[in-house]
């Protein structure tokens with residue numbers, strides 16, 4: 001999991017493993033990449049820390065993940081400059097400390113994301129240091145910044161740093177996409193909504209694969225639309241095209257093409273992966289029932 005974090009696969013696997021086993025360090029620095037990449041990474045980790053799934057976290061579908069992704073989880077805190085270019089002052093960190101001393105409201109973790117952490121002034125960093133020196137077991141602090149070099153050495157030495165890049169890690173995404181797309185559409189035709197959710201689950205680990213699958217779904221749907229006619233097919237999946245044609249109306253096929261395009265666009269815009277996945281699943285189910 002966590003391949004979408006824009007870190008190398010080994011690091012992604014290490015973060016995922018640490019979260020699954022409850023051994024994630026209490027302070028992380030996510031440095032590098034662009035602002036959006038850092039936000040997405042912090043969001044993904046925060047979501048995983050509050051997720052109540054007994055399986056792979058974040059599941060994206062449990063009530064806690066939903067709250068986290070909607071920005072309404074009571075134990076996720078965002079600390080950031082009041083305006084761009086202004087410092088994060090010591091008062092903000094004192095407020096953080098007050099919240100950190102309390103038990104979480106809704107689970108067993110409180111997660112504090114300090115965005116633009118390099119904007120903490122020295123006083124603020126020293127106040128944070130006190131918290132990092134004696135962390136409460138339920139507290140996790142995520143610091144995002146362009147470079148950890150802009151933080152005090154004392155902070156850096158008490159946090160685990162991960163370097164992000166602007167590129168999402170990917171290797172075999174395109175190779176696997178056509179097969180996954182085919183299975184997805186077969187499941188849509190023949191399975192329940194739960195089956196569909198299960199079929200989509202592997203994509204929650206891999207933004208690049210999901211995007212490629214959405215692109216691979218469209219020619220299959222298009223071939224279904226023209227199946228039985230004289231128009232040449234775009235794929236070699238005649239059986240899938242016929243199955244789709246038998247099970248779905250022309251309008252349903254067109255709606256599915258639109259839904260796939262909308263979700264691919266959302267991923268391009270760097271929308272939250274799990275949200276897009278959940279949305280795609282519900283759109284597909286709605287279309288099937290329409």
Ligand SMILES: [Zn+2]
Nearest residue numbers: 051059062065
């Ligand atoms: Zn969850």
